[in-house]
Amino acid sequence: MDAVPPRAPRRSCPVPHSPVTVIGECVADAFTDAARSGPGELALRVHPGGGPANTAVALARLGTPVRFRGRLADDVFGRLFRAQLAGSGVDLSGCVAAGEPSTLAVAQVDGEGRATYSFHAEGTADWQWSAAELDAVDPAGSVCVHTGSLALAREPGGRAIEAYLARAGAAATVSIDPNVRPLLVDPAVYRSRLPRWCALADVLRLSADDVGHLFPGEPVEAVVDRFHADGVPLVVVTLGPGGALASLNGERITVAARRVAVVDTVGAGDAFTAGLLHHLGGLGRLGGRPDRLTPAEVAEACRYAVRVAALTCAAPGPNPPWADQV
Template sequence: MARPQAPSNVTVLGECVADTFTDLARSGPGELALRALPGGGPANTAVALARLGTPTRFLGRFSTDAFGTLFRARLSDSGVDLTGSVTATPEPSTLAVADLDETGQATYTFYADSAADWQWTDEELAATRSDGAVCLHTGSLALIRQPGGSRIEDHLAKAREHVTVSIDPNVRPLLVPPSAYRERLPRWCALADILRLSEDDLALLLPGANLEEACDTWHAAGARLVVITLGGRGSLASLDGLRVTVPTPAVDVADTVGAGDSFTAGLLHRLAALGRLGGRLDRLSLEDVTDACSFAARVAALTCSVPGANPPWADEAVLETDVERLLPHP
């Protein structure tokens, strides 16, 4: 296996979302208090990548409202480069109200009409620079919501001449019909080198298909590496049809908000450190994939151990000590 190399740049393109949670302690008769935290799949991934030590640029469209200010501060404080992002006026930020079940699993109601995140223009995308990035990661709502989604697809087609392309569909059926994702997914697989999605996404994208059938379908459409996260059961990774199942560390779950995004960040961080990003994954081995998915699972487990999408920092002792303690022993 290759040894980790100097950090390589990764660019993340997509949305920021204000995740709001009910605050029962501050609620009273006739009123419901909400607590807002900065989130959004691509933004969470960018934060996690930067905290792990990967030089990360985030390309987003920020509203000038209070949430937009919150988003910028969180990304900047995590070390994310916001050069190339757009200030959007007077478009609002996207808002999601999260409902947590007894296991900490979140479901969302979105308020996203005409939000800044979906209004990318061809001119704005053309003005972005790769600056030596080895990977461009995108997906989630920014890739499916119009008018910006189709323009991002065109941008990916040009960018993949120089970088590895990673896509996380992050299906949101309450906001976008699953049929819209199914229609676009073959195009995304043709553009993507890496497709990372959850078991819940799979059920919506290919109803009735098992994990292996899904991987083979998406390989045939063009994606070389498919990684399906399975919650507490780990993840299945398939590289050109060669497959491995990687376990997830046991952890006391506060909630699962941002867990998938942290997994994606851990995966890309490790693949970049191994020198495997920057092209069509020609030098990637199944051993590399196993190593990267194991690291990603540990990062996701730590994110689940705290409330909200709050991924760990690389220099936190917990990343090197508690995670090893959490790993299953023979």
């Protein structure tokens, strides 16, 4: 296992709703559309997606200033991503104009609204981060840096993002969502790198499905304790209709799910993360280590995040709510 990148001493300087930087991928989520398909053809309905991009959109719609740092292609999907992000109020000035094509995921939704994907991702723009590109991303002024998903797990860009987090963590709260995609990255890769990510992160949000892919058969609480032992103070596991389990330095908090007529669950976890970070920012708990964060505040933030995620499930595709809808 590689050594954890050195991290500068941490300070706490929270500023409510100061900018959050999000680094990661945009993915074109293409859903099969049986109603529009004819003999010998398959119609697709495409939504702009990708875990980090979804989180950036949701944060901006909730009212948190967001700087998105992605590698955006100049193709039909790249233009779709830009329109979605900019239309939601996300700052795209630090994005890289990528020469590679956009990533495509073809999704099929089951009767419970859960999506399964096939990915078309080899040689695409999202994973090609270089150290020079990230050196140009100034973390100054951001109280939080959020990343994760495939951009953090795939090479060559993943290691460059890790090094960036080690620098940014001197002043910003670091948030990571592994968003495990076993069809593209072997879960063993995530397992080998999670100790390093936990050493870099202040907040780790993952789903019960992620836990099952990573540590099959292990109880969720035992896995949470493993993450704490590796260094992350706040772990939140979303449990779908079971709500959420949060753990702040080992102190457990459970939050019930909200009842909603589910259209699909696409982007719900990303929306939860956005709601969590937005609410923590409003409490003044972003910026450096979460040393002053209390279990009551975690519960409050998770209850808000559950509402944001539920409203996302009530709309097709990764379409998170605006602040006045929550």
